[in-house]
Amino acid sequence: MIAPKNRGPMSYDTVKAEAGLTAALAKTPAEVVATLTESGLKGRGGAGFPTGLKWKFAAESQGQDKYVICNADEGEPGTFKDRFLLTDYAGLVMDGMTAGGWAIGAKHGIIYLRGEYTYMCAHLEALLQARRDKQLLGKNVGGHQGFDFDIEIRMGSGAYVCGEETALIESLEGQRGEPRNRPPFPVDTGFMDKPSIVNNVETFAYVACILVKGADWFKKTGTAKSTGLKIFSVSGDCERPGVYEFPMGITVADLLSAVGGSDAKAVQIGGASGYCAPAAEFNRTIAYEDIATGGSIIVFGQNRDMLKVAKNFLEFFVEESCGQCTPCRDGNPKLLEGVELLEKGRCSTKYLSELCSLGETMQLASKCGLGQTSANAFLSIVKHFGPDVMARTPHCAGHRKS
Amino acid sequence: MLVNDLERQNSDIVAWLDKYGRDRSALLPVLQEIQKKYSCVSNQAMQVVADHLGIHPVEVYSVVSFYAFLDDKPKGKNVIRLCRTISCDMQGKAHIARQLENDLGIGFGETSPDGQFTLEWANCIGMCDQGPALMVNDRVYTSVTPSMVDEILEPCRKSCGVYALASKEEGQA
Numbered sequence A: 001m002i003a004p005k006n007r008g009p010m011s012y013d014t015v016k017a018e019a020g021l022t023a024a025l026a027k028t029p030a031e032v033v034a035t036l037t038e039s040g041l042k043g044r045g046g047a048g049f050p051t052g053l054k055w056k057f058a059a060e061s062q063g064q065d066k067y068v069i070c071n072a073d074e075g076e077p078g079t080f081k082d083r084f085l086l087t088d089y090a091g092l093v094m095d096g097m098t099a100g101g102w103a104i105g106a107k108h109g110i111i112y113l114r115g116e117y118t119y120m121c122a123h124l125e126a127l128l129q130a131r132r133d134k135q136l137l138g139k140n141v142g143g144h145q146g147f148d149f150d151i152e153i154r155m156g157s158g159a160y161v162c163g164e165e166t167a168l169i170e171s172l173e174g175q176r177g178e179p180r181n182r183p184p185f186p187v188d189t190g191f192m193d194k195p196s197i198v199n200n201v202e203t204f205a206y207v208a209c210i211l212v213k214g215a216d217w218f219k220k221t222g223t224a225k226s227t228g229l230k231i232f233s234v235s236g237d238c239e240r241p242g243v244y245e246f247p248m249g250i251t252v253a254d255l256l257s258a259v260g261g262s263d264a265k266a267v268q269i270g271g272a273s274g275y276c277a278p279a280a281e282f283n284r285t286i287a288y289e290d291i292a293t294g295g296s297i298i299v300f301g302q303n304r305d306m307l308k309v310a311k312n313f314l315e316f317f318v319e320e321s322c323g324q325c326t327p328c329r330d331g332n333p334k335l336l337e338g339v340e341l342l343e344k345g346r347c348s349t350k351y352l353s354e355l356c357s358l359g360e361t362m363q364l365a366s367k368c369g370l371g372q373t374s375a376n377a378f379l380s381i382v383k384h385f386g387p388d389v390m391a392r393t394p395h396c397a398g399h400r401k402s
Numbered sequence B: 001m002l003v004n005d006l007e008r009q010n011s012d013i014v015a016w017l018d019k020y021g022r023d024r025s026a027l028l029p030v031l032q033e034i035q036k037k038y039s040c041v042s043n044q045a046m047q048v049v050a051d052h053l054g055i056h057p058v059e060v061y062s063v064v065s066f067y068a069f070l071d072d073k074p075k076g077k078n079v080i081r082l083c084r085t086i087s088c089d090m091q092g093k094a095h096i097a098r099q100l101e102n103d104l105g106i107g108f109g110e111t112s113p114d115g116q117f118t119l120e121w122a123n124c125i126g127m128c129d130q131g132p133a134l135m136v137n138d139r140v141y142t143s144v145t146p147s148m149v150d151e152i153l154e155p156c157r158k159s160c161g162v163y164a165l166a167s168k169e170e171g172q173a
């Protein structure tokens, strides 16, 4: 297993594996949900839906068979924190999932692991088996009569869009990973049309921490709307790339100074689907109410050519679009063609503004989060980095080497 | 494929279906097993799976064609996937790409004539703090330099038996 280049201290170090499950089983299912609601925890996969509320809906859904699904499809460019959590703190993730089973009344847990992480499978299977041996999975979990819960691992097969929760469910059902219309939401019509909670790896790990340390512990950091801590994967032009835990609401500048990237030209917050912040905005905060992120931070140094960055991201989306809806299927290649024109210095101001309005249409009209966000980086780069983008010639400033 | 090979594949498929179950949700795990062992999901394999699951083979094809890690054409024994996403790009993936092409004698998207290597691009493989990163089948290599490329390929050549031949030729020269 490959360790990150650098890692900061983490609250996970202060919580033992299994403690989260013990704490959950000491409460009633309703109390578990109430504790999460009280903590203000929001989903760490990017969209930021309140976890307590999601679990409450699923708990209230009628039906015997329910599912707890851990989204380990981590495909957002620049994100590697879930890989790290599954290697170093998988026990906490499994505690969180089992607590989910207890809270919503589910018997089945599924870890949907991206195909690229196949090498982790043996390690995770061994941990699951050890938990079965200790009766932390299987029949009567933790000695609780009637609480049966087990976890299986299912692999992805190389499709970024399968990280979108309804596409993930389609994929589990043996279909193409094409996102569904929502509603209905997975909490009532999920895997095999049964009520299901889909949560990010990190969300489950924080669930375990919150159950052990209490909602107040979590709430005391972060902002009113974005409570608690968050794991960040940092890469790009900085001295100490790696995995870090920071409070929500940290300013971009503070984060950069912690990783040795203070002289950056720009920072991509939230991966390819995120926002590209120029130096003038480094006083903004990383939080659901300001710049949201699933944890990907990519630092761009002074000599980076930002148009090349936009191009790299668009190439990614052209390839990963599932092709189901027109704004995304046709919009992304159009934007990429536009970037190629810009690269050659052959794009009129009028056409550039048409490209930008196409980007805005994609944000509004696409069916799922992929198409709704794929123009973000392009739009923010065009807005903030005019000299890199417009009127390029082989000799102009925009044509710096990358 | 020889008749014997076909029979062997068919009986493998039946065994995997027994293991994963005979409903639609077993489709992906079964296809993943077929891909892993046979380096592709052939038309024949799709037909067999479809018959057992009671679905049209086109349904199986639509799934195979959707996922990057499933192929209906044979892949090399060693599939090399170099990350082309931005963090690896900034850390010099272009040099690694060039060296891979030079040392394998094939371009991206191609399979070597002896069926041993396929060279492909990958999107971010979760090693962005230590790029350039690549995968050889399920194994990950990080902070790859052009001079490491040959070291990475060497064990694959050995496992394919190409090594014995090549080193013999070198010895004679």
Ligand SMILES: Cc1cc2nc3c(=O)[nH]c(=O)nc-3n(C[C@H](O)[C@H](O)[C@H](O)COP(=O)(O)O)c2cc1C
Binding pocket: A042, A043, A044, A045, A046, A047, A048, A049, A071, A072, A073, A074, A075, A076, A160, A161, A162, A163, A164, A165, A166, A198, A199, A200, A201, A203, A368, A369, A370
């Ligand atoms: C294109 C796309 C890809 C996504 N990829 C992931 C992913 O890899 N991991 C993840 O946890 N959530 C991903 N999400 C978000 C999920 O749809 C979902 O919101 C999340 O798993 C819910 O868990 P949470 O509430 O714990 O964040 C993705 C969303 C979209 C639109």
Ligand code: SF4
Binding pocket: A161, A178, A179, A320, A321, A322, A323, A324, A325, A326, A328, A329, A366, A367, A368, A369, A370, A371, A372
């Ligand atoms: S927005 Fe893109 S990925 Fe999402 S459903 Fe439409 S085509 Fe598919």
Ligand code: FES
Binding pocket: A077, A078, A079, B083, B084, B085, B086, B087, B088, B089, B123, B124, B125, B126, B127, B128, B131, B133
């Ligand atoms: S960008 Fe190459 S591994 Fe993430």
